[in-house]
Amino acid sequence: MIEFALVFLVFIVLLVGLMEIGRAVWTYTTIAHATRRGARYATMHGSNNPVLDGSDNDITDVEIANRVKVNTIGLDTTKIVVSAPVWTPDRSRGSIVELTVTYPFELVTGGLIVSQQSLQLSSTTRMLVAN
Numbered sequence: 423m424i425e426f427a428l429v430f431l432v433f434i435v436l437l438v439g440l441m442e443i444g445r446a447v448w449t450y451t452t453i454a455h456a457t458r459r460g461a462r463y464a465t466m467h468g469s470n471n472p473v474l475d476g477s478d479n480d481i482t483d484v485e486i487a488n489r490v491k492v493n494t495i496g497l498d499t500t501k502i503v504v505s506a507p508v509w510t511p512d513r514s515r516g517s518i519v520e521l522t523v524t525y526p527f528e529l530v531t532g533g534l535i536v537s538q539q540s541l542q543l544s545s546t547t548r549m550l551v552a553n
Contacts, residue, residue: 438531446527446541452494453502453525454545460490460504461521461547468513468551483507490523501526515551522546 467481487504494502508520524544532539 442529442531445530446543449497449525449527450543450545452497453523453543454547456490456493456502457521457523457545457547459493460486460523461507461519461549463489464507464519464521465549465551466553468515468517468519468553486521490521494525497525509551513551515553517551518548519551520546520548 464481464486483504483506486507490504491499491502503524505522505524510518510520513519522544523546524542527541527543529539529541
């Protein structure tokens with residue numbers, strides 16, 4: 423019985439740790455996918471390509487952030503932080519857009535397995551403006 427209790431305790435800690443790692447990987451993959459989608463949206467709607475509503479205005483940072491948030495299925499969109507896109511050198515064809523998204527990943531176990539209650543997950547994507 424004592425051996426079972428000791429081994430079972432280690433097994434449970436490993437199992438819960440594995441579940442936390444799986445959740446973190448899934449969350450990071452979702453953030454990375456949303457960042458790529460937002461950067462692609464920015465590259466396809468640069469200065470020479472009209473927005474979908476038919477106007478000739480450039481897309482705004484809010485529209486890019488909304489595109490990122492639409493693609494974060496399963497996450498709390500109020501906690502997603504989309505930094506302003508960096509256009510190098512500008513929004514014209516051949517320029518590069520860089521987009522960074524961060525998300526605070528809350529651990530279910532709190533501080534039992536690791537010393538932190540949450541982790542900051544971040545993803546950055548750089549793409550060439552192609553329009």
